Amino acid sequence: MTPAAAAGTAAHATTTAAAEAQGFLSPTGVEIAFLLVGLVTFGAALITVTTRQLVHAALWLVVALGGLAVEYLLLTAEFIAWVQVLIYVGSVVVLLLFGLMLTRAPIGRSPDADSGNRWVALTVAVAAAAALVWVVVDAFRTTWIDLDGAPAGSTEVTGASLFQHWVLPFEALSVLLLAALVGAIVLSRKAKAATSAAAPSAPGGTDTRRDTEGAR
Amino acid sequence: MHLAYPAVLSALLFCTGLYGVLARRNAILVLMSVELMLNAVNLNLVAFDVWLSRTAEETLHSGQALTLFTIAIAAAEIGIGLAIVLAVYRNRGTSDIDKLRDTVEGHEPDGDASDSDASATRATAEKAEATA
Numbered sequence: 001m002t003p004a005a006a007a008g009t010a011a012h013a014t015t016t017a018a019a020e021a022q023g024f025l026s027p028t029g030v031e032i033a034f035l036l037v038g039l040v041t042f043g044a045a046l047i048t049v050t051t052r053q054l055v056h057a058a059l060w061l062v063v064a065l066g067g068l069a070v071e072y073l074l075l076t077a078e079f080i081a082w083v084q085v086l087i088y089v090g091s092v093v094v095l096l097l098f099g100l101m102l103t104r105a106p107i108g109r110s111p112d113a114d115s116g117n118r119w120v121a122l123t124v125a126v127a128a129a130a131a132l133v134w135v136v137v138d139a140f141r142t143t144w145i146d147l148d149g150a151p152a153g154s155t156e157v158t159g160a161s162l163f164q165h166w167v168l169p170f171e172a173l174s175v176l177l178l179a180a181l182v183g184a185i186v187l188s189r190k191a192k193a194a195t196s197a198a199a200p201s202a203p204g205g206t207d208t209r210r211d212t213e214g215a216r
Numbered sequence: 217m218h219l220a221y222p223a224v225l226s227a228l229l230f231c232t233g234l235y236g237v238l239a240r241r242n243a244i245l246v247l248m249s250v251e252l253m254l255n256a257v258n259l260n261l262v263a264f265d266v267w268l269s270r271t272a273e274e275t276l277h278s279g280q281a282l283t284l285f286t287i288a289i290a291a292a293e294i295g296i297g298l299a300i301v302l303a304v305y306r307n308r309g310t311s312d313i314d315k316l317r318d319t320v321e322g323h324e325p326d327g328d329a330s331d332s333d334a335s336a337t338r339a340t341a342e343k344a345e346a347t348a
Contacts, residue, residue: 015228113240140220143220145267161277183299
């Protein structure tokens with residue numbers, strides 16, 4: 001009886017240890033990591049919208065989107081994080097860089113990156129940020145996310161909910177992606193008939209569509 | 217984790233994107249800012265889905281499903297948007313949205329030269345469309 005009890009306590013100890021060791025970080029550690037990565041993400045986003053070097057804006061966008069992927073991981077939404085890395089960092093930013101190159105963006109500083117209504121835009125953005133942050137903090141002051149236990153967004157959970165409850169929107173989305181593919185080809189072809197200048201735009205667009213559909 | 221952290225971060229990112237959309241002149245930079253706004257919404261969706269999946273009895277994981285849909289639609293949007301920007305660049309020679317004022321109402325365009333230039337490019341574009 002005693003060995004069985006000992007085994008039982010040992011098993012219990014291992015399960016509790018496993019439950020405790022499930023999170024990579026302690027709860028406070030998760031908060032600190034979230035805060036630090038959030039600061040990096042916000043800073044990269046600020047540089048993206050303020051830098052005068054167009055290519056640098058796209059590269060800082062990579063940092064912001066990657067930081068968001070890390071935030072998804074910290075929120076235990078693993079599948080979303082990897083989809084974010086695949087689609088955003090993998091294809092959307094590459095497509096944006098293609099667009100910058102094809103419109104012959106200057107490599108160095110371009111002094112006319114910002115328009116004249118910059119201060120109005122800054123006022124609007126700061127006012128919106130103040131209002132949103134005030135409302136959000138006031139509304140969710142006493143709300144906590146429980147990050148212990150099984151991850152809320154593992155591939156199994158996400159796949160099950162996606163293919164049980166969300167099948168019809170998923171199929172509609174595939175039709176939308178097909179429409180976007182055809183639309184990109186049509187837009188590029190008409191322009192190619194006008195001037196035969198920028199032929200690579202059509203392969204770029206279709207490649208990204210294929211990437212997206214492959215990742216789905 | 218406090219729910220206010222992701223919510224505040226998403227609000228700040230959204231307003232950063234808002235500033236970019238309003239203040240930038242290059243159309244591709246505007247598209248980047250739109251991507252930032254969409255990502256802020258995605259972070260909100262994921263955070264509230266994780267919160268609800270612990271507090272609610274039964275959840276559809278609607279936040280994560282909608283996040284996946286948003287990511288796919290954003291990819292489609294960026295493809296179409298870049299195709300449009302490239303078509304405009306080929307016709308007009310610029311992707312500066314402050315100079316695309318053909319449908320402006322209320323006041324005259326800046327100069328006669330640019331106006332005739334724009335109308336000439338428009339005529340060639342229409343001709344190309346007619347021949348295509």
